[in-house]
Amino acid sequence: MRDLALVGLFLAILPYAFRHTWAGVLLWTWVSIMNPHKLAFGFAHTMPFAAMAAIATLVSVMVNRDKLKLDFTPPIKVLCVFIFWMCLTTAFSVHFDPSLDYLKKVLKIQLMTLIAAAALRERKHIELFIWVNAMSVGFYGFKGGLFTIRSGGAERVWGPPGGFIEGNNELALALVMTIPLINYLRMVATDKRLRMGLLVLIGLCAISALGSQSRGALLAISAMGLVLWTRSDKKFAMAAVLLVAGVLLLSLMPESWWERMQTIQTYEEDGSAMGRINAWWFAFHLANDRPLGAGFATSTPWLYSIYAPNPNIVLVAHSIYFSVLGEHGWGGLLLFLLLWIVLWRMASAIRKEAKNEPELSWLYHLAGMCQVSIVGYAVGGAFLSLAYFDLPYNILVILSTSYVWMKAKRWQTDKQGAFGAGAPVSQIRTAAMKRAQLW
Structure with missing residues (x-):
């Protein structure tokens, strides 16, 4: 059925x-x-x-x-260069065939990312895209939250088999990144029942993320909470809300959860943590020796025997930063970091432009929540190999298309307003571009 x-x-x-x-x-x-x-x-x-x-x-x-048009906003430009760089590093990879196979998978995702950036032209397209992303992950948050409550947090929450978020840690990070998107939908919703339903979903996603027993998820949620507090105009009230929510969520967790979280401070005694550190040093030494990295297939006994401090522990990098470093060298890591820095700047500029414009208030809230999601990815991703996961790049699409929509709206407003019907088109376009310029 x-x-x-x-x-x-x-x-x-x-x-x-x-x-x-x-x-x-x-x-x-x-x-x-x-x-x-x-x-x-x-x-x-x-x-x-x-x-x-x-x-x-x-x-x-x-x-x-x-109408399809790919506007080459700064994040899209950096993404295109990063895609080219990945193709270049694959051509000079150590293990070419498996690296090429993984490159094909990455290129499929990035091709659809660029098509999405070209196809989403209207506000309804952007918001439907947000809904699909939020509910696709939120479904597992809803399901996992109820499971965590039923089991008292004693069992871990896992994602769907066969995808990027199959593991408990990966699903937790996806949920953490999705919570701000759900919160945006709650903020702009007009129906009280819908707002309440989305608020419940946020709570269940947070419970599910904690129920995964992911230490990275705990750090990511904490970092996101700090960003929300610094952004709030009513810091005392926001601190109270975050404190109460945190106490309620953590009260659901069993003793086994607390024991696992305490290993953050005693990582030297944790075999999993030390294995990750070994993989990080491996990526560091590899990138220093090979400017283009080793390609996507780096976790092999032969490469570990050359570059790892402990060649007997062969693991994937478990970090978006060190995986990119080992696979694509220092140049690849710089492009990867630049991508998210440029995207953050774009979000900040959108917020500045839309702050005092009632018609653009939805963009102000959206850009802010996307930044919170980026913080979650930056912190939680430091401990997971999710450098090519769809969701962060979908957030790139959301911000890039929102920027293009705002620029078009500004141009339309200037055309109909300040200059009058008889003004030259070139004058109107120049003024609109100056007003919408974000860099």
Whole structure:
């Protein structure tokens, strides 16, 4: 029954994906992040839903009547350079065949990222994209939160099999990053019942993230809470809310959870932590010896025997920073860091531009919540190999398309307002670009 329901829903949406690229982007995003077919137990479990969604989207790019235009905002420019750099490092990788296989997977994600940036042109497209991302991960937060409450936090919460967020730590980070997006939807919702439902979902996502027993998730949530407190105009009230919420959430956790969190301070005695540190030193030595890194396939006994302090512990980097460093060298790491720095600056500029404009208030809240999500990714990702996970790049798409929407709105306002109907188009465009300039 579950298989039939899933296939029926997918086939109902598929014709819209062929007709409208933005609909194809939403379908692809839902399938690639949530992996709904992995929740089925029959014939749908192994069906290539992602491939079908991608094909429909690519076909729509060629035949649809929607206006598609990729605006090369600063984050998009850096992303394109980073993509080129990954192709270059793969060409000179140590283990070429497995590196090439993984590059193909990464390029599929980045191709859909660029298509999404070109296809989402209207506010409704952007907000639907936010809803799909938030609910795709929020589903597991809802489910995992209830599971954690039922089990008293004694058992870990796991993600859907076969995807980026299959592991408990990976799912926890995805949930942490999604909470700000859900909060944005709550802030702009007009229906009280919807706002209350989204608030409950936020609580369940937080409980689920803690129930995963991920130490990185705890650090990420703490960092996000600090950012929210510094942004608040009513710091005392915000501190009280965060304190009460924190006490309520932590009171649900069993003694085993507290014992695991305490290992943050005693990492020298934790074999898992020491294995990660060994992998980080491995990536550091590798990048110093090979300017282009070793390619995507770095976690091999042969490479560890050369560059790792302890060659007997062969692990993946468990860090977005050190995985990129080992795979693509110092140049790749600098591009990766620059991508998120530029994106942060864009969000800050959007907030500054939209702060005192009632019509743009949704952008002010959205950019702020995206920044909180970026903080969660930057902190939690320091302990996980999720450098190529879809969700952070979808946040890039959200901010980039929001910037383009705001720029277009500014141009339209100037055209209809300050200069009058008889003003030269060049004068109007120049003034609008100056007003919307974010750099």
